[in-house]
Amino acid sequence: MPAYAGGAETDQLDRNTAAPPPKRPKMFGSLRVRNYRLYASGQVVSLIGLWMQRVAQDWLVLELSDGSAVALGVAAALQFAPTLFLSLWAGVLADRMDKRKLLLFLESAFALCALALGLIDVTGVAELWHVYALCLLMGTVSAIETPIRQSFVVEMVGRDQLTNAVALNSMTFNLARMVGPAVAGVLIIVIGTGWVSIINAVTFAGVILGLLLMNPSKLYRAGPVPREKGQLREGLRYVRQRPDLVILLVLVFFISTFGLNFFVTLAVLARNTFGGDAAAYGLLSTMLAIGTFAGATLAARRSTRGKPRLRLLIIGALAFGVLEVAAGLMPTMWLTGAMLIPVGIGMMTFTTTANATVQLAVSPEMRGRVMGLYMLVFLGGTPLGGPVMGWLAEHFTARAPIVFGGAVSIVAAVVGGIVLARRGGFTLPTRRLGLRRRSRV
16 A cells, blocks of 8 residues: 555654644744744845845846846756756655755755856856856756755644744745845945855855754654655655646646746846846845735734635735736836735745645655655746746847736636636545545635
């Protein structure tokens, strides 16, 4: 019998000797857990640096390619292409091995990549192919790190606090998304793109230190999955037998591939449409980040009310699509920036709800592999979407990919919502019985 059937669906995380978290968490309830508090504080520092480098890297590509939107799309595709090949395998690693130790190694690899990019830039030897090669290398590390990091959250806080922790992670991410681009826009003008990447390499010390200071005995760990043949196929079979998960993953794929295209569109919009510099790109990125931070904050408040619900998932996706179309049609940079705030709220409502729903809807011993598949569909479409968005921006206007992405998101939300509603929601594992029960989420 497969490992995910029968009594194995009992959540072994709750058997850990650590004290269980509150059943009805406060808005910042996950921060009461010391291990998570260390992780979150380190992430704030590291993510600010990451967002600074992201702006610097995009601007460096535009400078080396004479403002080519296609070059920016290629860089994005190279950075996300490894997800197509490594994400599922990384999910198997997450189920088999110590996630904390894996993350220590991977975060160190990220720091070395950032340092290399910064050094070739400040020494004046950087060429476009150098940046492409490092994008591919960083993408390889990210493809392995992301599913492991996502499935590590529940080990830090336990199942009852998972929804809250996912929302707080999004708040951390988007706080950095507000600060990082704004700081990068100024620093690029003052000290150049290379030094921004070097600063990012240093900031990885925050998350590495947080992982080192954790108390492993306080982690809510499930029993490790023994190494066996066919575990990747077993994970795929588990998802295939869950039509509710399949529909949600398809919805996430279309919205993330075509709707979440701001890594390509905002830089081109700032430079080629509005005639701005790196500070203008930083401004647009910060306005979007204000919205995503607000959306993550609202998600954290909602997490005190229980599990995420289907209606919220679909409303968030639909609102995001409509607002993205509106943002693409705004005539000035300031109006575009203002519209990006509600776009960010809709985006985070959808993504945080989808992430928490998937993690709560699977059995613990399958969580790593399912999250590997989730990150595959969430990020793996970028090698397709990046060049397509770049082509639209170069052959039409920088507004075209934004409007197109919003339209695709609207259609995906409507179709996905209808199908999920007819099925009656998601199947959640029950704690006490080795049976599945229907539940509206």
